[in-house]
Amino acid sequence: KVYDAAGNLAGESNSLNAPGLTGRHENVVVRNPGPQTFKMVTANSFGAGTSQNVYGTVEATEVRLRATGDLAALPADQAAAAEKTILSSIMLAPGTRFLPSSPVSRAEFAGVLVRSGAVAQYMTANPAFADVRDQTTRNAVESVQCGSSGRLFYDASTSGYFYPNENATRLAAAIAMVKAAGLESSATSAVLPLSVSDAAAIPTQWRGYAAVALQNGFLSLDGNGAFAPARAITRIETASAFARLIGN
Structure with missing residues (x-):
């Protein structure tokens, strides 16, 4: 167990540690820790087995995200x-800026x-779209168009083009x-x-989808009460939508 400076439990792990079988490692994740002294406590929670030496070696991996001004x-x-x-790696911030008003491409x-x-x-075994060839983009595009969720982009060309950019x-x-x-019904x-x-x-045929998106807070009307279906969705609109989506 890992305790913060105030004595609060910051993280814990209780993996099976069998020397020669699973090793002697425990992994604890402490999210957003502030500067402080942490205390670690080890114990045999199984209540059986042989005693083992604890050497106190700690390996820390720090993930530091840049501030988005x-x-x-x-x-x-x-x-x-x-x-x-950003913290959940759903949105990727380019450098030190989030660029909230920038449009989001289809890819x-x-x-x-x-x-x-x-x-x-x-x-898919072979590229599904003629204009999506690299594996990173293929993974995203083919997941949303060819996977178990069905065809999510309604306007993808049936002639083999996705227009990712x-x-x-x-x-x-x-x-x-x-x-x-899962709200299609x-x-x-x-x-x-x-x-x-x-x-x-x-x-x-798509008004019901727009209505459901509004009802669930995925999107909102602009200052003129318009849905603006043809306008590009912005990065901040996307972030707000997915913060709500994963929250639900």
Whole structure:
């Protein structure tokens, strides 16, 4: 067990340690530790077996994330969502900036779906799309289009092109998130709020998905009450959506 300076339990591990079989190692993860002195206590919790020497050797691995300076100007809830998705490696921050207003590409959004755990990883034997050839992008794209979750991007070309570098639209993102969250059945009966000023811009067959995305807080209307289906989803919108998605 690992205790912090105040005597609170910071982490523990209780693995089977059998010399010659499983070794003599315990792994404890302490998340976001502050500068302090930790105390470690070892004991035989099994109540049987032979005594073993404890040498007190500690191997520490520190993961330090860079501060993202452009989050300070965001509302507190958005900054918290961005930090949550960065710490969980769902969103990847380029350097010391989060770039909250930047658009998210289709390949990037596919990667976020996979890293969030909403979609199981899957890769076909041969590339499924002519414009997605490298393994990293294939893993993300083929997971969201060819895996057990079904075809999440409704607008992927049936002629073999995914257009990974184009921006992911808010409508495409909404549909993908609703499907990934297992809420597709709700979309058949969901109705857009009357307050949506551009409801006519959303194709009829996808309005239920947009409604479910709004109901679950994955996306929100803009200041003019518009859903803006054709606009690119931004990084902060993506972070806010997935902070809510993994929270659910």
